[in-house]
Amino acid sequence: MAHILLIDDDAILRETFGGLMRRLGHTLDWAGSLEEGRLALVHGRTDVVLLDLRLPDGYGLDMMPEIRAAPGSPEVIIVTGQEDPEGAALAIKSGAWDYIQKPLTPHRVTLPLTRALEYRAQKAARRPRAVLKREAIVGVGPAMEACLDLVAQAADSDASVLIAGETGTGKELFARAIHVNSPRANNNFVVVDCAALPETLVESVLFGHVKGAFTGADRDRDGLFKLADGGTLFLDEIGELSPGIQKTFLRVLQDGRFRPVGSKNELQSDFRLVSATNRDLSAMAASGVFREDLLYRLRTIVITLPALRLRAEDIKPLAIHYMNRLCERYRLPTKGFSEEFFQALAAYTWPGNVRELCSTMERVLLQHRTEPVLYPKHLPDEIRIQVLKASAGCEPSGPAPAEGTEAGGVPPWKEFRRQALDEAERGYLRELLRASAGNVSRAARLSGLSPSRLYDLFRKYNMPTRP
Structure with a gap:
């Protein structure tokens, strides 16, 4: 018997699905809003959540992090409406098991629900993940656990991996983790900075050259492809490759063969390919800026690293980790922290992500x-100012105190942090819309976020856009 939670404000649907779940041998809990759904997750055991996107108190996908963090990490089946054509794409990107389009019928629900429960049972029966070597990767939340699960899968294969994420989220750290946990760990991990590849010398850098191939070639030199033989080739910021270099890469990735500059003989390199980008390669491919055939080669396994602002539970352990490392490096006594210090860190939006946090800790030290x-x-002024502005912008405009507070008091910390983050996001999106004239494609290029993520945010804050 499984425990199913339906989060939908349609009371008739509750009665219909209550009978269906009983016939299938399951129990059904019903919640008519996001808030009721949160309470149900806390107070009961849930195997699968049927989650409507349109709810009286918000957008269903905003609850996905809380569902993943709930006991047992329930599977999620998203319920979309015909008037919401982007619902299916957003459901998949959010990590949902499946999606169902309204009107809901027993026939439409039974098969995906059965498959989700079968998958859940198979997942529970698997052997636990081997302990990963994850030095410098710090994270305790469900988002990071999901990424580490993918690292374990990638390390156990030779499949190409694409690591996506905003600048500063730790893409190279994850690439190294894949390498050191793989059978190739004893061979080279070769980093190619795609943004810095000179187009005039790219073939020499990648393929190597023989003596006399050009002026200044006074001896044979191996290229990066050859250095990665038997190991891992990491293409950092692959979205910055020019079309000419993309074609050069594709030729080698197809069969691992290349010819050094000036040589008559072909060489072969058996390398494992890991790439990273902070750009939306699918959108670039659709606009003709990035080769589709190259993209297909890169993304057999895709790991999308969450921004630091979306994993607030990791900010405190990250700050402690980096401060301890810095104290050791500078031969200083270990620092203590006030709880207010961590509260301020959690209220900041961290546009530079983990890299900015590390730099901030060094600056503070x-x-x-x-x-x-x-x-x-002791924090930098710009961080304190942003936190204070966000806090000031969250004060209620009416005389009534916020829920959960006393008159003249302060809100609970979690509510304060949520309001501060919402206000900071809302302000950023206003500036982004102004800079892009409301064009989502242009806004995606400016922000580094995917169009689907931006649509999600604009919908969350009820902001008008145009295609």
Whole structure:
């Protein structure tokens, strides 16, 4: 018997599905709003969530992180309407098991629900994931656990991997984790900075050359492809490749064969390919900027790293981890932290992600190396100012106190942080819409976010856009 949670404000649907679940041998809990759904997840055991996108108190996908973090990490089947053509794509991108389009019928629900429960049973029966070597990858939340599961899958194969994520999210760290946990760990991990490849010398850099191939070639030199033989080739920021270099890469990726500049003989390299990008390669391929055939070669396994603002539970352990490493490097005593210090870190939006957090910790340490305990006043001014502005913008405009507070008091920390993050996101999106004149494609290029993610955010804050 499975426990199913239906989050939908249609009371008639509740009665219909209650009978269906009983016939299938399952129990059904019903929630008519996001808030009721949160309570149901906390107070009961759930195997599968049927989640409507349109609810009285918000957008269903906003609840996905909480569902993943719920006990047992339930599978999610998204319920979309015919008037929401993007619902299916957003459901898949959010990590849902499946999606069903309204009107819901027992026939439409039974098969995906059965398959989700079968998958859940198979997943529970699998052997636990082997302990990964994950030095410098710090994270305890469900989003990072999902990424590490994909690292384990990738390390156990030779499939090409594409690691996507905003700048500073740790894409090279994850690429190295795949390498060191794979059978190729004892061979080279070769990094190719695609943004810095000179087009005039690309063949020499990648393929190598023989003595006398051109002026200054005074000896044979191996290229990066040959250095990666038996190991891993990491193409960093592959979205920056020019069309000419994309064609050069594709030729080698098809069969691993290449000819050094000036040589008559072909060489072969057996390397494992891992790529990384902070750009939407699918959108670039659709617009003709990136080769579709190359994209197909790159993304056998895709790992999308979450932005730091979306994994607030990891900010505190990350800050402690980097501060301890920095204290060791600079031979300084370990620092203590006030709880308010971590609260300020969690309220900041971290546009530079983990890289910015690490840099901030180093800046704090160097400027306040004699302080035994760190407080919010030790943070850089720009961070403190943003947090204060976000806090000021969240004050209620009416006389009634916010729910959960007393008159003249302050809101609970979780509510304050949520409001601060919402206000910061809303302000950023306003500026983005102004800069892009409301064009989502242009906004995606400016922000580095995918169009689907932007549509999700604009819908969340009820902001008008145009294609």
